[in-house]
Amino acid sequence: MYLVDYHLHSKYSFDGAHELRDICETAIERGLSEIAITDHMDIYSDKPYEYILDCKSLYKELEEMKEAYRGRLKVLSGVEYGQPQANRKEALRFLAEYPLDFIIGSIHNLWDDKDAYDYNYNETDYHVVYDGYVEWLYTLAAEYDYDVLGHVTYPSRYVYMQTGIEVDVRQYQEQYVEIFKKVIERGKGIELNMSGIARGLKDTMPDMYLLKLYRELGGEIITVGSDAHLLEHVGIVTKQGYEMLKEAGFRYFTVYDRREAQFLPLE
Numbered sequence: 641m642y643l644v645d646y647h648l649h650s651k652y653s654f655d656g657a658h659e660l661r662d663i664c665e666t667a668i669e670r671g672l673s674e675i676a677i678t679d680h681m682d683i684y685s686d687k688p689y690e691y692i693l694d695c696k697s698l699y700k701e702l703e704e705m706k707e708a709y710r711g712r713l714k715v716l717s718g719v720e721y722g723q724p725q726a727n728r729k730e731a732l733r734f735l736a737e738y739p740l741d742f743i744i745g746s747i748h749n750l751w752d753d754k755d756a757y758d759y760n761y762n763e764t765d766y767h768v769v770y771d772g773y774v775e776w777l778y779t780l781a782a783e784y785d786y787d788v789l790g791h792v793t794y795p796s797r798y799v800y801m802q803t804g805i806e807v808d809v810r811q812y813q814e815q816y817v818e819i820f821k822k823v824i825e826r827g828k829g830i831e832l833n834m835s836g837i838a839r840g841l842k843d844t845m846p847d848m849y850l851l852k853l854y855r856e857l858g859g860e861i862i863t864v865g866s867d868a869h870l871l872e873h874v875g876i877v878t879k880q881g882y883e884m885l886k887e888a889g890f891r892y893f894t895v896y897d898r899r900e901a902q903f904l905p906l907e
C-alpha cells in the first residue's frame with residue numbers, strides 16, 4: 641500500500657517542534673512513501689510574510705531533504721497558506737518568490753487577524769464566527785491559488801472542545817455546496833484532515849457527511865493528511881483515511897508532483 645501524509649508541520653511553524661530530518665526518519669519507519677511538509681504561512685493584514693515563516697531556511701533545508709532521501713522517501717516542499725485575503729499583496733508576493741510542490745489553502749484567522757481557535761464560544765455565539773468562516777473560505781476557494789482546501793469545518797472542533805456542541809454542518813450545506821462547486825470548477829481539491837482522529841478527538845475535517853457531499857458533486861481531488869505537529873502523529877492515520885475515502889465513494893486519492901495532481905488507486 642502506498643502510504644502518504646500530506647499535511648505535516650516542522651519546527652519552522654510557530655506551533656511546530658521537530659527537525660525535518662526527524663520527520664523524514666519517522667515517516668520511513670512508519671512505512672510512508674511520500675510526505676508533504678506544509679508549515680504555516682498565515683497571512684496577516686499588517687505583516688510582511690517573512691515575519692511569519694523563515695522561508696529561506698525552510699525551503700533550502702527541504703531541498704537538502706529531497707536529495708538526502710531520494711529513492712527512499714519523496715519529500716514535497718509545501719505550505720499551509722492561511723487566509724491570503726488578509727493581505728493580498730503579501731500573499732501573492734510569497735507565492736511568486738517560492739515555487740512550491742503543494743499548497744494547502746486554509747482559513748484560520750478571520751477579522752482582526754483573530755484565529756477561530758481564539759474565540760470563547762461560551763461568550764460568542766458560534767454562528768457569528770462560522771458565518772464568517774464559510775464566507776472567507778469561499779473567497780479563498782474562488783480567488784486564490786492553492787491545490788486543496790485545508791481542514792474544511794475548522795471552527796467546529798473548537799466549538800465542540802469548548803462547549804460540547806457538535807455543529808451540524810447541514811446548517812451550512814448551501815455554503816459548502818457553493819464552495820465545493822467552485823473548488824471543482826477550478827480543478828482544485830480538498831484534503832481529508834485526520835488530525836481529530838490522530839489526537840483522539842471526535843471527527844475528521846470535513847466529516848463523512850461533507851466528504852460524501854463533495855464526492856457527489858463530482859469532487860475527485862482529495863489528499864490525506866494528519867496535520868501532525870508532533871512526531872508521534874506522523875502518518876499514523878493514513879490507512880484510516882483511505883478507508884474513509886472508500887466509504888465516501890472515492891476510488892483514488894491524490895498526490896502531487898510540482899503542483900500537478902496525480903491519482904493513485906485506493907486498494
Ligand SMILES: [Zn+2]
Nearest residue numbers: 720746790791
Ligand atoms: Zn491549519
Ligand SMILES: [Zn+2]
Nearest residue numbers: 647649720867
Ligand atoms: Zn496544519
